[in-house]
Amino acid sequence: MDLGLAGQVVVITGGANGIGRATAQAFAREGARIVIADISDGADDDVPAAAQEIVEAGGEAIFVRTDVTSMSEVERLRDQALEAFGRLDVLVNNAAKLPTSTTAPFFWDEDPEEWDGLIDVALKGTLNCSKVIGDHLRQNGGGSIVNLSSDSARRGEQRETTYSAVKAAIIGFTQSAAIGLGPAQVRVNCVSPGRTITERHDRYRADIIAQGGEAAAAFEDREKRALKLYPLRKFGRPDDVANVIVGIASPVMSGHVTGQILSVNGGYHVG
Template sequence: MGRFDGKVAVVTGAGAGIGKACALAIAREGGRVVVADIDGSAAIACTAQIEAEAGQALAVTMDIADAQAVASLFEMAERHFGGVDVLVNNASAMHLTLRDRAILDLDVAVWDETMTTNLRGTLLCCRQAIPQMIARGGGAIVNMSSCQGLSGDTALTSYAASKAAMNMLSASLATQYGQAQIRCNAVAPGLVMTERLLAKLDECTQRHLRRHQLLPHVGRPEDVAALVTFLLSDEAAFITGQVVCVDGGMLAHVPTYADGGNSGTARPAYDAAEAAAAAHW
């Protein structure tokens, strides 16, 4: 018996990276998965992999910033599979992060587009999913937040603000619909090396970021998917309204950890090149 036998999941941003890992993990445990992504070919490829492993999936090409597209997504899920039991809001405007600068350098259009996709899109998906979940006796939602939404940085102003707001959206949803047997939690990944992030971060930046983790290895999409599937499953039936980090301990220590390391010996501060690279993460 799989944890998602008889259940239907919608996963947005499921064509690659963390979203794909979540879709595959749910399908491998018996769930039928609606694989939604703005990249239609990626959604189809993920669906094909699920079906090759004897799972059931439906690929949908859509943009969560489009309210009508979101409504159509959940109509298709209901028509094809009968309704939605679990939702993973993973889609995010990652293509904007390189333009997401410090406040005085920030193009307001980047702020607006980031908020429209990351926050409004998540809200729209929740609004469509909740009635179907209520009709099916309850459900579970995981919103993909970020460690960036829990601490300040020298850039990524829009992204961080959207993820911080997502944390409160998750708490609000959990509060408002808990009596309807709907749970909602947020997951905050740290340095998780997806294909896209690997292509964007040079070795210098990766080295700098790893120095701030307590664990010596970077995260994998499957590490996040393991947490997401637990929170969506009945094993987490008494967990709601939480923000759970999966970050290798990046936010768990005092700021001086990276200078001294975990051996207790002093270590010089990172050099100018690493500092410059970090500012562009």
């Protein structure tokens, strides 16, 4: 099935790893041209790996090192994308920051200094990119914005209080922006993953297990109990989320869909 994405230009923030990288690959398979924006290139050499692997597979992709918390850097991202490809069609707001603590504290034990990082990258970054690139879409015939939230925003997680609050704000922004941008034919939707096993999750898990003792045992226990909340009895993988992002961005599959929040969660809400 032709999803109508061939030749379109897709900007993906946080695109060097995890869900973002899988999303870049999924769009590239549909013939889209990819702009990967990340503060890290995921490689030690001069050629960013996430973009390079798309090019080596016969696709078109560039990497633009971007701090989404900076409006001037987001404007530079837009300008470089337009210089490379001459148009913009889809924005995927995927950049986020996880808590650095490996002990998953309750809210009253959280470090307030971490709040700014969570808010700035996920929420402010989404606002910055949506303002700059969304305005371009609005003035040039429309397009699609896909924001990434989390099911921790829809079903509170006691050890992810601030993260849950930030992701809930993205849901509110999605619905409001969909109303405001709709007349300009810019669709704004939100994909809300449940637990998704990315490279970052694997590193996070490894750090905790390496600590041993009560922290490791508590983490393993939480993982086992969490799995029982998923009717499919498995956590998601990046490709599970990426394929849904592509579908909701597609003008063929989702051309009359806007303001929606779509969970990719193995049935977490109904468990």
